[in-house]
Amino acid sequence: LGESIITLGTGAFINILTGRVSACTDGIYPLVAYSDLSNPLENVHFLHAYHSSCANILNWARQAGLFNDFSEINQLSTDTKIAHVFFLPAFDGHINDPYCGSGFIGIDGQTTRDDLLRSILESIAFVAYELFVFLKQDFDKYQGEENFRFLRLAGGVSKCDFICQTIANLTKLSIQRCYAFNYASGIGAAFLAAYGCGLIDDYEQFEKIITVEKIFQPVQCDVAEQNFKQWKSIIPRFDMTSCTYLSSGVRELLLSASAVTTSENSESDQLSIDKIRQCLSVGDTGINYLESVRRLDVKILPQIEQMFNRVTIEEFRSTYDNDHYCGWLKNRKDLFRIFNFLKNDEIHLATLLLTCFTERNLGNLLLLQTNTVPNLLRQIVESPNLCSILGSDLTLLFQLLIGSPKSINLRNVYWHGFIQYNEISPKFTYLLLYLMLRIGSILHGKVIPERQFISFDRFINHTFLSTDMCCPNADRAIELIQNSHLIDNGYKRLLMSSIDYFFNRNEYGLSMMILLPVFEHLLRKLFVNANNCPERLLTAEATTLYTTLDEILICCLPDGSPNRLCDELGRGYMSLLGDLITFPDGVCLRSKLSHGEIDYESLPRSIANAQLDLLFALLYRYDKYKLDKYGQYLLDYISDYKVYYHPISIARNQMRQCVTEFKQMLECPTLIDEVETAKPDFSIQLTDFWRVFMPPDNLSLFDNISLATIDALLNEENINLINRYCTCKLTTTGYNESSLIIIIRQLCTHVHQILINIDTFIKTRGQAYHAKQLRSNQRSNFERFINIHDNIRQSLLFIFHLNASILFSLDNIRCIDLKYSSLLMKILRIWLTFVENTVTLSNITRNRWDEIANLCSTSIDKSTKIILKL
Incomplete structure (x- = not known):
């Protein structure tokens, strides 16, 4: 063999x-x-x-x-x-x-x-x-x-x-x-x-x-070997079907590097931060990026690349896997993975992982002097705190590589999908790796605080797509990619690498690292085609807005005209895209992965699978590829997808959970017959209020407060949630829908805890009450609870009905006079105060039921006075 x-x-x-x-x-x-x-x-x-x-x-x-x-x-x-x-x-x-x-x-x-x-x-x-x-x-x-x-x-x-x-x-x-x-x-x-x-x-x-x-x-x-690597790097330039997506200024900066040249002084011990810093052209207006790159390319960039090219994977680990170089790193194993990728010509993946690795660890450094870390990598490297920790020379070099849009901007051009396979030299990646290795000696063994990774545990049990929606195998996935006319050849190799990591290596985080930038690029192509704005396909110059996912998926263009891509993709596709990418309470996969906020090795397969299917749905739809059973099933399923992580959807689901728990509380059999309980008539009636702006056909849902009407209101899917909070849709009347939703969600959270408290109280005291095992004061306390139980039930039922009515009527509320929405906000705040206090007073260690009854009466009185002012 x-x-x-x-x-x-x-x-x-x-x-x-x-x-x-x-x-x-x-x-x-x-x-x-x-x-x-x-x-x-x-x-x-x-x-x-x-x-x-x-x-x-x-x-x-x-x-x-x-x-x-x-x-x-x-x-x-x-x-x-x-x-x-x-x-x-x-x-x-x-x-x-x-x-x-x-x-x-x-x-x-x-x-x-x-x-x-x-x-x-x-x-x-x-x-x-x-x-x-x-x-x-x-x-x-x-x-x-x-x-x-x-x-x-x-x-x-x-x-x-x-x-x-x-x-x-x-x-x-x-x-x-x-x-x-x-x-x-x-x-x-x-x-x-x-x-x-x-x-x-x-x-x-x-x-x-x-x-x-x-x-x-x-x-x-x-x-x-150096000649071969340089030869390999020129291959993408001869692709006769694809063009570059780098605008002229960015392309000049990134491709200004020439072929590797030998140098008499090429030994690593003669390299230093000071020597590299001397190549920067810095004036009164800051760094001259193009001139600095040209100077670096004369000697420094080839020297660093040669230094790493001569080192084997084993030698690299032997040299750098120690506390002198890596003691400050909390995820040092990634450093060696990055070098391994570079040695195996996986430059794209190495650069993507290295920028995440850099952002994570430089952000941790800032915690030495501040309690907060900026959201963006460029803000981290421009921070005065980082300069005081690392010194101005090293900080300037980081700003050259991963700073403002005028810089090399290595992180953004890769992560936003503007770079094709092996399109630019790996020298910038080697330089960034070299700079990260120099930090250890500057810190002198300081203990660096560590931020915890964001966990995806809450998504593990959520089914974005059913298991039969998964692509059958790697061969089917590769066939889709290879036959696609939507994907440029310069990106096909990247996607096939992503498929390999997904199906053959079960490395879902690395698979998504490669896939997400290409996915953004494809959406950008569809965006410019749908809206006839081809100039937005390229990387932006420093004075122009990048066309990234935030702009691609917004409902309006800068001139106020509608973004036709949103309607073209359809509500189901945009809903799944929102749950995975854009909704703040959703997965936010691209953002969290690209900024190093999650442990990429722990990414659940279900999330990666859903993102992969979003890609395949694009290919089936826009390539007009012959639909097989899987393709048709996938498109149909996604078109019917119901949004889950939009703030309104979350509020609605919280409401459903609370109503379910409320029904279970009502079925509790521990209340005794011999105690007479009053049946209060809940005095707040909002029927006249809703009649002001609701169509007559829907008024029957607002006439009475009952579990049946609450269920009916919650089960209506009458609100379009896609781009609902787009800036061009915001009203100038002062109405703020998101504030309403926030209070509704807070109400649900507190009601959930109240129901738990009541359930705990009934289970721990009810049995003892029937068995006559309670002391006199405990027995009196339990009977006070029985006396106000119906008051609490009616109050909670009113809160449920009010919340459900608002969620049902959001489109109508935004169109009415501001005084009506202000009235709703005041009523919600009254009852928010009630539930916040009730959570504390109903705790098993307090059980202050008389005070809760007084709170209930006060809340009803305040709400009634507000309604009477209309």
């Missing part, structure tokens, strides 16, 4: 023997290698991957005049040197990307013909190495890590020593070039035919036929 061969012919092919069949990803195919005649039912399999451009690239180069004869190619030195020109050999597309184009990058006035030829030969070796990495990852995943000792090379292009040596240096394996490499495949087919006909007895005879023409041993060389 693990025997491998790379064939460099017209195209580049690589095969790794696996024995048994393996599931594959990334365009890798499991194929049958051969069948043993002694056991024809047992097939031997191998993993196969290919790239369509190899020898045809060289033929083009000869026709273009870069060389005259193939013998000239081997005259190039096999020594590896820093590359400044790169070529992408993609005449028929690149790996897994048929839309990728070919071309050179890095040409300047000093570029020679040999530079161009060398870049072409390097690119062929890079493609072969990229295919090998893809195959080996799948092989290791399903077969267990195999110690590859060598690779065999065949095909006409393998005649080039420079290509063979470069592959050896990159794979760090011995490369065996076969004798008669032009005919290796034919020889193998002939041998199998001979074996099948019985001319050869066993496979061991074949080993005698295989002749190695030359062996290329790997040379330890960091430059080869």
Whole structure:
């Protein structure tokens, strides 16, 4: 197992023997290698991957005049040197990307013909190495890590020593070039035919036929790996179908970094915060961001990247996993995950996690001097407190990377979905990582306070979508993404990585980190299309508003016209989006995850699943993809979704819970018959009040106070909650609906506690009362409770009916004269005072029932006086 061969012919092919069949990803195919005649039912399999451009690239180069004869190619030195020109050999597309184009990058006035030829030969070796990495990852995943000792090379292009040596240096394996490499495949087919006909007895005879023409041993060389990484970073620039979503100023700032260059002083011990700070261009108006980045790029950024590139994952952990560097970090394990992602070319995920990690830990630092932490990362790095803790030099560098919109603004361009796969250099990520590692030595072992993560426990039992709404498997998800016309190619790779973390690794937090920025980008595309404002698709300059989720989902555009996307998505979709993303009492998944407020490793699958289904619903709807059973079911379910975490929905659900508990209290059998109880006639009547502005058809719900009418009012879904509190919908009359809802929710909270208190009192004292086990004063106290029990019941029933009536009538209330809504607010506050005091007085340790009766009478009198003023 693990025997491998790379064939460099017209195209580049690589095969790794696996024995048994393996599931594959990334365009890798499991194929049958051969069948043993002694056991024809047992097939031997191998993993196969290919790239369509190899020898045809060289033929083009000869026709273009870069060389005259193939013998000239081997005259190039096999020594590896820093590359400044790169070529992408993609005449028929690149790996897994048929839309990728070919071309050179890095040409300047000093570029020679040999530079161009060398870049072409390097690119062929890079493609072969990229295919090998893809195959080996799948092989290791399903077969267990195999110690590859060598690779065999065949095909006409393998005649080039420079290509063979470069592959050896990159794979760090011995490369065996076969004798008669032009005919290796034919020889193998002939041998199998001979074996099948019985001319050869066993496979061991074949080993005698295989002749190695030359062996290329790997040379330890960091430059080869650096060249390959730089080559990989240029691939997205040749995507012929996607465009950048970075506006010109932002793009100039982010892409101003040039290729990695060597430096005589590149050792890590010569790097310092002071040396980096000297590169900043700071004037009276603050940092000149573009000039500062250009200065850093001359030396500092390449030096930091080279420093980290030379370090293995094990060496990084050995160096930095100690209190000197990480003692101040509360989640230091994430630091090593970030470095691991960078080493595995997961730059996007590394940057997303690093910005969360940075915001969390810098925010903790502020607690050394203040009790509050700002909500935004830019506010943290601009805080005078941080400057006094870390010093002005380090703080200025943080402001360059993650400060205002004029800065590199690394956090926002990634988290708001403006960056495509590998679109910008990882140097800024390496710089941020370097700065975080320098903080430990400044703090000198100080104990850093820690903020608790926000828990998602309250959402665990909530079903956003039923289990049969889940996407069936990763293959179905990837098929949806790959066939989507809505998703740019630069984002498809990111989404497929998110699917891998979700289905194959069960890392739901990391999956959502990758998915949410892309999801925001897709909504932004739909937003600009629905509202015909294409200029809002790009990142904003410093003087322009970013088009983020807050703006995408608001009901009105800046000019006051309606946001057509909200109606286009529909009430059900917007409701689920609100519960997951925008409602303050909801999950707020994007906000909490991106600001490091939650432990991403504890994100429940149910929440991640609902967010994933929101993405799939967009793809099914806007791609006009052929609807299967799952797709149709998903769209139907989401269109009927009922909002749960809007403040009005929460108030309504609290009311339902209180009414249920109230009914259970009424069924309590412990009250005795021999005590006569008065039946009060509740004196507050609001029928005339409601008649002022309610339609006659609905007045029957307000005529009498009963549990039946309360249930009817609560079960009416007559209020549109989507964008209800949008700023353009707020009235100028002084009416504040959210204040009404807040008081209703406070009332429900206190009533819930009153019902608990009463239930506890009845259970603890009622049985003892019947058994005549209470002392005289306790017996008198229980009888006072029985005497006012009906008063309390009627008062609570009135509160329920008032709250339910308001929730039912919200659209009508906002349209009436302010004096009527002010009257409702005054009545609510009277009864809020009543329930707040009753919670205390009804506690099992107090039981002040006479005082509660007086409070009830006072509240009724005050409410009646207010109503009479109308």
